[in-house]
Amino acid sequence: MPIHLRHLLAYALPALPLAVLVLPVYVFLPSAYAQAGMPLAAIGIVLLLARLWDGVTDPLVGALSDRTVTRFGRRKPWIAAGLPLTLLSLWFLMVPGDGVGAVYLLGWSFALFLGWTMMIVPLTAWGAELSVDYHERTRVAGFREGAAIIGTVLALTLPFAMGVGATGQERDALRLLALVLLVVLPLFTVIALVTVPEYPQPIKSPLKFRRGMKVIFANGAFRKLIAAYVINGVANGLPAQLFLFFVQHLLMEGERAGLLLLSYFASGLLAVPLWLWLSGKYGKHVVWRWAMFWNIGWFLAVPLLGPGDFWPFLVICVMTGMSLGADLILPSAMQADVVDMDTARTGRARTGLYFAFWGLATKLATALAALGLTVAGLFGFDPVTGGTAMGQTALLALYALVPVAFKLAAIALLWRWPIDAAMQVSLRARIAART
Known part of the structure; x- marks a missing residue:
């Protein structure tokens, strides 16, 4: 049964301000504290320590949200508890006074990332549990990630506006x-918590930690998907x-970088309905491979581009931006199907723990990608002057060619993906038989 549109919209709302929150922490915060x-x-x-704290x-x-039992559900209490911590810490972290030190930054970073985790991990797990239907899960992820893209665009454009x-x-x-978030984040979160149902899951005694981890990493589909997700x-x-x-x-087009970025994210948002339609017709894993190709x-x-090639590069930004929606939506929807394999085997719905590893995979990929500038610097690139010719060649290779090799590796991992719509129906039948 399709999820009502108003429930999809309400569920996706918190993802927008949470995305607004993430971008400034990486883009503006280092300069602000300097x-x-x-x-x-x-x-x-x-x-770096704050990233390790996420681990x-x-x-x-x-894991704790999977084990939570309340009359309000498993996920909603965690989101509600994370909200005040997020609001308090985002203000102190994003609006520092003069002369603040490392202890101040470390303490409020730890608090903010804990609050953010208490909201985003249960939110994604909740979305995976809103429907057991193979294609409906893609719709849920599409609405959530579409809202996140809108949040990212707002975080980029609002300061300039x-x-x-x-x-x-x-x-x-x-x-x-910070002022925008103090208003929008609680408003959108309360709307989601009040409007969207959380369906009860079968309550069984939790697996012991070692046994639970062994089952997770014995899940071949999970290993394959998370490896492809990190590589991509x-x-x-x-x-x-x-x-x-x-x-x-x-390109010598630094003054128009903002327009290029905006075109990329706008294209990603506009292409979301296309990927939803294609995945409904051909399957998530097939369409994700197409998007990477x-x-x-x-x-x-x-x-092939050089100085002054603004318009050709604008076209490339628009065209590559289209695949952004597929990269955000389809792997997350596939992860919900992977959880079904675990539930069919163990009888426990451990969606929260699986999506916690999903969050760690996202952060690992970001951390590894951050080494790109360091590698370019080793070959002579300088962020201020441009550096040597070899350094600029290294920058070009890291920007355009190395990602191609990584995407080909991700495609290879997904070539024999085991969970299609028919397989997922079979898994749900096995789960129903165990309850």
């Missing part, structure tokens, strides 16, 4: 986004990390 008097080296170390909190929140998006205005941009995430993360440097130093075809044209 302006407040904190050394860049210390900022980098603190943010503890993500699986813990996922309000006149605080220029270099040197990072503290003003963070304050603006690195392929997407490298161009994202190097985009501004590529546009500034190789599409991306590869356009990226192979990037080395």
Whole structure:
């Protein structure tokens, strides 16, 4: 039975402000704290420690939410509990006073990432449990990730629209986004919690930790999917990390980088209905492979570009942006089917723990992609001056060619994907027989 449109819209709402929250932490926060008097080296170390903190909190929140039993459900209490912590910590983290130090940044970063995890891990698990239908799960993921793309676009454009998006205005941009989040995040979260049902899951004694982990990593589909997701995430993360440097130093179009970024994300949002339609017709794994091939075809044209090629690169941004929706929606919907394999085997619905590992995979891909600038620097690239010719060649290769190799590896992993619509129906029948 299809999920009502108003439930889909309400469920997706919190993903929008949560996406608005993520971008400024990576883009504006380092500069803002440097302006407040904190050394860049210390900022980098603190943010690295905060990422390691996620390695503890993500699986813990996922496992605990799976074991939570209340009359309000398993996921809603965690989202509600994470909301005040997120609101409090985002203000102190995003609006620092002068002279703050590493302890201040570390403490509020830990608090914010814990609150964010308490909201996003149960939210994604809740979405996977809204329907047992193979295609309906893609719809759920499509609405959620579409809202996240809108949030990302807003986080990029709102500071510029309000006149605080220029270099040197990072503290003003963070304050603006913090004020917006203090209003929008609680409003959208309450709408979702009040409007959208959470369907009860069978209550059984939890597996012991070692046994539970063994079952998860014995799940061949999970290993294959999460490996492909990380590899494809690195392929997407490298161009994202190097985009501004590529546009500034190789295309000489730094002043119009914002327009290029906006075209990329807008294209990704507009293409979401296309991927939903195609996956409903041909299957999630097949269409995800097509989307990666599409991306590869356009990226192979990037080395042909040179200084002043703004319009050809704008076309490439639009065309590659189309695959963004597929990369966000389809793997997440496939992960919900992977959870069915675990549930059919164990009799327990451990959606939260699986999506906690999903969150860790996302962060691992981001961390690995962040090494791209370091590697380019080893070959002589300089972010300020552009560096040597060899350095700029390395930048081009890391931006356009290395991602192609990674996407081909991800496609190879998915070539014999075991869960199609018929297989998923069989899994649900096995689960029903056990309850």
